Amino acid sequence: MPKCTITATLMCAGNRRSEMTKIKSVKGLNWGPAAIGNATWTGVRLRDVLIRAGINEDDDTYKHVQFEGIDLDVTGKSYGASIQFWRAIDKRADVILAYEMNGVALPKDHGFPLRVVVPGVVGARNVKWLEKISVSKDESDSHWQQNDYKGFAPCVDYDTVDFSKAPAIQELPVISAICKPIDGDTVTVDDGHIFVTLGREVVKRL
Numbered sequence: 549m550p551k552c553t554i555t556a557t558l559m560c561a562g563n564r565r566s567e568m569t570k571i572k573s574v575k576g577l578n579w580g581p582a583a584i585g586n587a588t589w590t591g592v593r594l595r596d597v598l599i600r601a602g603i604n605e606d607d608d609t610y611k612h613v614q615f616e617g618i619d620l621d622v623t624g625k626s627y628g629a630s631i632q633f634w635r636a637i638d639k640r641a642d643v644i645l646a647y648e649m650n651g652v653a654l655p656k657d658h659g660f661p662l663r664v665v666v667p668g669v670v671g672a673r674n675v676k677w678l679e680k681i682s683v684s685k686d687e688s689d690s691h692w693q694q695n696d697y698k699g700f701a702p703c704v705d706y707d708t709v710d711f712s713k714a715p716a717i718q719e720l721p722v723i724s725a726i727c728k729p730i731d732g733d734t735v736t737v738d739d740g741h742i743f744v745t746l747g748r749e750v751v752k753r754l
Contacts, residue, residue: 549592549600554642556667557722558674559584561697564723575706581725587658589665590648594681595637597645603683605637614682615664615675621691628690629673631666631718633683642667645678670720672697687716 560583562576613636617627635641646665647654654660659676666673672692698714728745729735735742
């Protein structure tokens, strides 16, 4: 099938959770600004696979595309997630089934032999170790689609939350972070400026 290469940044919804926790306690791994990564991904377009499988892109009975990985949670259920059908079938969305990362075979830690890469969508939907794809009128019923990775108003806490009342996070803007100086560092002023590093770029700031 036609080969497609894209460059995309994937980010977990918990990126910088350690900073969020300083404002209000949240559950999950205590990530700093490291739950993010940029890579060049190569594979086949999900759109091409769906069409070859006989899916009609104009059939409005399709609402979601579900993904299932071979990794299991403590209950023995596979990791799963889904995205909207329109995104999966849109040739401009660049959703691919990746088998290479940065010009080499996809490493095990990143989903070998196959993972879905959905640019602009929260990392939780970029399912690794992909085993199964389903086109459906329903979104995934997995824990991570129904009872996690959802956003709520500040007044909601873990005693009052009702996950059924909020949509699953899909689009998620990339959150930038100052990588240097790190939290707690003592900085020096150089000719009236402080130098900070954002990723690999050094920015001079007043």
